[in-house]
Amino acid sequence: MSETTQIGSDALLARRSGARRERVRLVAMALGPVFGAIVMSGLVLLALGVDPIAYYGYVVDRGLINPYGLQATLTRMGPLLLIAAGLIVAFRAGIWNLGGDGQFLLSAVVVAALGPLMVPYFPVWMVLLIGLLVGAMVGAVWSLLPALLKAYQGVNEIITTLMMTFLGVSFANVLVKLFFRDPATTVPQTRTLVVADRLPRLFDTTVSSGLLIGLVAIMAVHLLMTRTAFGLKLRIVGANPRAAIHAGLNVPLLTMATFAISAALAGLAGAVEIMGVQGNVRADWNPAYSLTVVPLVFLARFNGFASIAFVFLFSVLSIGGESAARRTGVPNFFTLVVVAILLIMLGITEYLDQRRRAAGK
Template sequence: MSAAQTTRTADKPTEAPPEHRREWAHMALITIGPVVVALVIGGLVLIAMGVNPLTYYSYVAGRGLFSPSGLQATLTRMGPLLLIAASLIVAFRAGIWNLGGDGQFLLGAVLVAAAGPALVEIFPVWVVLIVGLLIGAVVGMLWSVVPALLRAYQGVNEIITTLMMTFLGVSLANVLVKLAFLDPTTTVPQTRTLPVEDRLPRLFDTTVSSGLLIGLAVIIVVHLVMTRTAFGLKLRVVGANSKAAIHAGLPVPLLTVLVFGISAALAGLAGAVDILGTQGNVRADWNPAYSLTVVPLVFLARFNGFGTIAFVFLFSVLSIGGESAARKLGVPNYFSLVIVAILLVVLGLTEYLDQRRQQKVRS
């Protein structure tokens, strides 16, 4: 072969093998496909309600994506959602179903909302913000101690215990707001309000909270730790086969408690970010139920942090835009949650059919 031919061969871009192209196409199909199907089914539900689905989705996109104020609200909404997603990724990759995120989130939010206005009278704002974030993380972590110990040392199913702790956490949060932390100057039961100037700073002269940067940084770090470090490998081994992990000499009970602690701390941190960045206080009976809402998004992304960012953005657009569409078209505010529920069902069916296909291929 001549030097010129060798140069041309070297300069020619390397094409992906057909197997890799098929694998990428397959992943795109089982990831994006359920989203498209869920939107179509949601459109059929809208038609049954007498609403034009194209009009609804155009309002959603127009408000949540193409409107400057709507886009800023969408990006702000992403902050706590990304932290909840990071919490779930840690737990799910380790084979643990921490479904107590809503209780951990809400209790962290309430304690931060109660402490913030008091601390800002004593300390500089930057100290208050750091302490507030730590309070949220610690409160969330402490609320996971009971399910963690029961799973680690007694083998009690954490799905049951974390859901029970969520119920208790939501109830306790409401009691704290209405009694211990009640702002007596308001007619509606709520905590004292943290002044806007004492909250997390805004980004680039917009209304976007810097909580977005916290969420992005945390979920990227979680992804890298779980996929590129020895600690993440140990957690994945525990999640894949706990008996094999024990035979390999891994301290499974200790790792289980650590997973619960990290996951719950991130959920509590999400509550702190929501209060310090956006809400400023907690009203009685307030519960956005972010944790269970984010579960299908994490599964759609296959526990991949970068993929989760994209799906959280999509949900934030749907959530913010859905609020505007609800006001203009008379659709219930919770219809975006209906689409998420449909998405979860479609995702389950997709996983089932994909496993059946793989079994046929292997056989």
């Protein structure tokens, strides 16, 4: 073997070794915070006098092993995947769309009010299609003001999208209690879309076909951002806006498009939740899915396929946690405590990784 061939072989082995180490690092960065959050949450449960093994046992049993619990878990994934897809688009483009909860809830309320009104005049498939389109449009429209301020005035979108979330949640409650209220009920809520007119179930289960919509959306977003010229443009804008301008990209227009796609997916999630699961919206209802999905998307490193796995794990925790809370006497919002600890662990992991990289240089 010649010296040149040996050098080339050594370089190839070095690249492969480096690629393996990078994959191991990414897996550790993704799973480390999850295991850390489980352990820390277990310590919190111990401090509350609850057996963490029993709690997590109920979570796994009711959210994964039990057939009805598993079907509820898969149904819960539908809107969460759509929200995750919207966040991936925004974050990869360097935009912090934190207004997903407002976009989700406002779209849900409008679709919940519109659906029962359309049923007497249109076939079910058309009602569902119109509902999905309206939900996406409402979400996109609610992001218009933050998009314009970001694109043409450079206003920080974190502030504007959070403000629009508060406004959207409040406005949605006003609509439910006043304009869209079902006069036939004593509790403030919209009219109910009957089960027969909702999204069809998958096979002979209770799993809503919203799961398929969510899976298709997040895989399409992944391919869009990694395999198309438009996705490359958005990633360039997110990586370096100045370089994007010098490259001749229309940054304001791309910013507007990013907001529209991200918010439309959040609005579509609201429509899927109503037409696939809830059927109506009650006053003061706000599941706050969007801010909960943010750490899941970061753990997945903005990868669509990895996001599916993390959304599934969170859905198991969410559905199983409801049963575990009843059986162990833990408050229902303990799942949010786990998510908060997960955020802290994610921040610590990122900090340690940055320190390691700095020391390596």
